[in-house]
Amino acid sequence: MAKMNLRQTIADLLKAHPNERFTARQIAEWIFANQREACEEKRKNSQQDLSDDAAFLWQLVAEIGSNRPVIQKRWPQIRTTEGRPRQYYWTAASEAAEVAEVEKQAQANKPGKLSEHDLYPLLCRYLHGDLKLYPKRIDEKRATNRHGPNGNKWLFPDLVALENLGEDWDQEIRACVQQAGAQRARLWSFEVKLLINRANVRETWFQAVSNSSWANLGYLVAADIQESAMKELRLLGASYGIGLIRLDTGAPSESEILIPARERSEIDWDACNRLAVENSDFREFVSWVRQFHQTDSAQVGKWDIPEAVDF
Known part of the structure; x- marks a missing residue:
């Protein structure tokens, strides 16, 4: 009787049908239909009661799933989709190229698709209205200077913000803190992306690290964060202190902080000086922060606050 080599059988099936996608159930049914002798030998040697065909198929499905990590390590060309039910397929494309193509198609097929610039006012609505x-x-x-091709994307954040720590304080407390020279504001920095996936997760994260190193709190923000990137994002968050926000483009108030940023007690004013010298927007921001400390009012600046939001 033939003995089944499940991993090799799966690889051979997928390789023979490149780019065609199969669920574990479909793979199991193909094996059962095309390798009946090996299936009967496996059924006979099993310690479980697999006399019922349905029970045997479910056992095959379970073994396909449990063998997936080893199969993908041995045959890197075998990929799986992220949704449920998971689908298996063979491809010669690199993972980065494949994910980029999926992202491109998803955006092309999305009605009324948003650009990254469309996210800025939505994020402002959330930051002002909820935070x-x-x-x-x-x-x-x-910027007055260009730092090579795309160099400025590693220098300037997409948005910055001032947090008035004494917004709800009693006037006497606010006056006391002002006289004592204690901290009355926190400065935030935000790097915004449409999508974070396993292909771009590290580049987007370290761009946020680079652009937010000067601030008390730095965040990476995205409208679409794929589950495949979350493990890496949590590890990076623990190591570098940058936070993560999922922006709900349909209802900005439903946006959520997935990973809180780790606060830095001091502003890096040398870094701020470089940003202010090279970019008039950032220099204006610093000017408004200065006026806030002079007047104890954030209303001195013409902030990017959507008119519909007021508190």
Whole structure:
């Protein structure tokens, strides 16, 4: 009687049908239909009662799933989809190229698709309406210097914000803190993306690290965060202190902080000086922060606050 080599059988099936996708159930049914002798030998040697065909198929499905990590390590060309039920397929494309193509198709097929710039006012709505921050857009195109191809994307954040720590304080407390020279504001920095997936997770994260190193709190924000990237994002968050926000484009108030940022007690004013010298938007932001400390009012700045939001 023939003995079944399940891993090799799965690899041979997928390789013979490149780019065609199969669920574990479909693979199990193909094996049962095409390798009946090996299946009967496996059924006979099993310690479980697999006399019923349905029970045998379910056992095959379970073994396919449990063998998936080993199969994909041995045959890197075998990939699986992220949704449920998971689908298995063979492809010669690199993982980065494949994910980029999936992202491109998803955006192309999405009606009324958003651009990254469309996310900025939505994020401002969430920051001001829910977190009570005073946000400002920083346009990297206003930089006086260019640091090579796409160099400025590693220097300037997409948005910055001021948090008035004494917004709800009693007037006497606010005056006391002002006289004592204690901290009265936190400065936030945001790097915004449409999508974070396993292909771009590290690049987007370290861009946020680079652009937010000057601030008390730095965040990476995305409208679409694929589950395949979350493990890496949590590890990076623990190591570098950058936070993560999922932006709900349909209802910004439903956005959520998935990973809280780790606060830095001091502002890096040397880094701020470089940003202010090279970008008029950032220099204006620093000016509004200065006026806030002078007047104890954030209303001195023309913040990017949607008119519909007021508190």
